[in-house]
Structures are given as C-alpha cells and as structure tokens.
Amino acid sequence: xxxxxxxxxxxxxxxxxxxxxxxxxxxxxxxxxxxxxxxxxxxxxxxxxxxxxxxxxxxxxxxxxxxxxxxxxxxxxxxxxxxxxxxxxxxxxxxxxxxxxxxxxxxxxxxxxxxxxxxxxxxxxxxxxxxxxxxxxxxxxxxxxxxxxxxxxxxxxxxxxx
Numbered sequence: 001x002x003x004x005x006x007x008x009x010x011x012x013x014x015x016x017x018x019x020x021x022x023x024x025x026x027x028x029x030x031x032x033x034x035x036x037x038x039x040x041x042x043x044x045x046x047x048x049x050x051x052x053x054x055x056x057x058x059x060x061x062x063x064x065x066x067x068x069x070x071x072x073x074x075x076x077x078x079x080x081x082x083x084x085x086x087x088x089x090x091x092x093x094x095x096x097x098x099x100x101x102x103x104x105x106x107x108x109x110x111x112x113x114x115x116x117x118x119x120x121x122x123x124x125x126x127x128x129x130x131x132x133x134x135x136x137x138x139x140x141x142x143x144x145x146x147x148x149x150x151x152x153x154x155x156x157x158x159x160x161x162x
Contacts, residue, residue: 016136017062019125020055023144024048024064026086026120030112032103033067041103042067043079045115053121064124064136070102085143086118119144 024047033044045066052059069075079102083089100107123140
C-alpha cells in the first residue's frame with residue numbers, strides 16, 4: 001500500500017439488519033465499554049446473524065451489538081439470564097462464587113473466552129440514532145436449542161475444567 005493524502009471524512013455505510021427474528025452467534029470482541037458522555041459502563045457483546053427465522057434473507061451475516069449496563073440491577077439480571085441461556089451459569093457460579101464485581105477483569109476475560117460461538121434467538125428492529133442513522137435495536141433474546149455449541153472458528157481457549 002502506498003501512503004498518500006486521504007479524505008477528511010468517510011461514511012463506512014455500516015449496514016444494520018432490518019426488523020426480524022434471527023439466530024445470532026456471539027462473536028469475539030466482548031469487552032467493557034464506558035460511555036464518554038455519561039461515564040456509565042456496559043458490557044459490549046457483538047454478534048452475527050447466522051440464520052434468519054423471520055425477516056429479509058439479506059440480514060444473513062450482518063452484525064449487531066448488545067450493551068448490558070452491568071453496574072445496574074437490570075444489567076445484572078440480563079447478565080445472569082445470558083449465562084443461563086448459553087448454558088454457562090453453573091460453570092460461572094462455581095468459578096466465581098459469592099458476590100462478584102461485574103467489572104472484575106478475570107470475570108470479563110472469562111466471559112470473552114466462553115461466550116463467543118454460543119447461539120441465541122434474537123428479535124430485533126431498527127431505530128434512528130442521534131445522527132439520524134438507522135441502527136439495530138435488540139428487543140428480545142431467548143435461548144436457542146437445548147444446547148449451544150461453539151463453531152470451530154470461535155475463540156474457546158479457556159480450559160474445560162476451569
């Protein structure tokens with residue numbers, strides 16, 4: 001690549017999925033996110049549509065991101081539900097017994113290793129953001145299938161007996 005003067009702005013044209021119900025696979029890149037305006041911390045969970053149940057087939061392969069406000073009671077319920085839906089609640093309960101801090105580095109690292117590859121059924125629609133761009137809005141999340149197994153491409157390096 002040859003380095004040369006570029007433009008001073010660019011529209012990346014990130015495509016949001018249209019309303020529907022999809023099977024989403026949790027992706028790598030799970031991390032803490034701090035809103036610069038409000039200083040609130042959320043768990044950022046990226047996912048990709050791997051099956052369209054209801055909605056346009058063009059949604060296949062598109063990405064969504066769910067933010068869980070983990071320092072709130074509402075966020076703690078969401079996180080417990082997410083671990084239950086993915087079949088990880090027992091392992092996490094054994095590993096992190098007692099009252100844990102949801103922003104604990106070990107806890108977040110373990111989440112980022114164990115959640116990618118898990119599948120969820122997601123109902124999503126669209127909304128306009130502050131810049132009037134259309135964004136995906138997750139309305140409902142459900143367990144998908146009796147057991148979800150990571151795909152071979154998922155980062156699942158945590159020891160099985162942890």
